[in-house]
Amino acid sequence: MQIEWKITKKRGNLRPVLSYCVHLEDHEKALALPVVSIVSRIPKPEEDRQDYCYPGLLERAASYSPQNFHVLEAPSHKGHAWTRTLLLPWREDNSYPEVEASFDLLRQAMEEALRGAYNSEPMELAGSVRTSSGAKAKIAPGVLGEKFLRIAARAAAHRESAAS
Known part of the structure; x- marks a missing residue:
């Protein structure tokens, strides 16, 4: 897994934008991971559709x-790497230490x-069962009787066709 993130901010009263992408490696996807999400330590601004703050x-x-x-989210094994923007x-000092700490929590x-999925051991189980001797004794x-009747019917049909 690889998590890449970047914060960009334009000059002025504009709010910064955090972009991040989570990539799963093939061996991680092979474990059929679900979407993993956490509540981060990154504050969500009020009026979060407003890209500025006076x-x-x-x-x-x-x-x-x-x-x-x-x-913060990471995709499932079926998903592709995605880029999210938040x-x-x-902040006056442009300092966001909680971003790295939150990505550590996501990691x-x-x-x-990954540990939970990996610890689910592979297995293969095969078997067979047969009719019990008790059941065979009851239906034999x-x-x-059906076999004897079929044989007798074939023999009678054979005699009739030979006689004609």
Whole structure:
């Protein structure tokens, strides 16, 4: 598995954008992993459809305290690598240490899912069963009776065709 991420921000009151992509390797896909997701430590801005934040408002207000956090995901074994983009809260110092910490949490969750899938051992089980001797003893008289009747019917048909 490989997780690649990048934060970009334009000059001004624009919020930064976090882009990330998770790639599964073939041997990981072969384990049939589900989608793995975590609630990150990355604050989700209020008004998260708004790509800017003016001074003194929302996360730039003195009383700001994050209430919601982004969810980070990795694709299942059936999915392809995808790129996700998340809007980050505006910060004067452009410092986002929780991003790397959150991707470490996603990596740990992925590794746990990998361990769980890998620990499910392969197996092959085969067998067969036969009719019991008790059942054979009960049905044998009827089966033999049918065989004798078929033989007798063929013999009678053969005699009739020979006589004609």
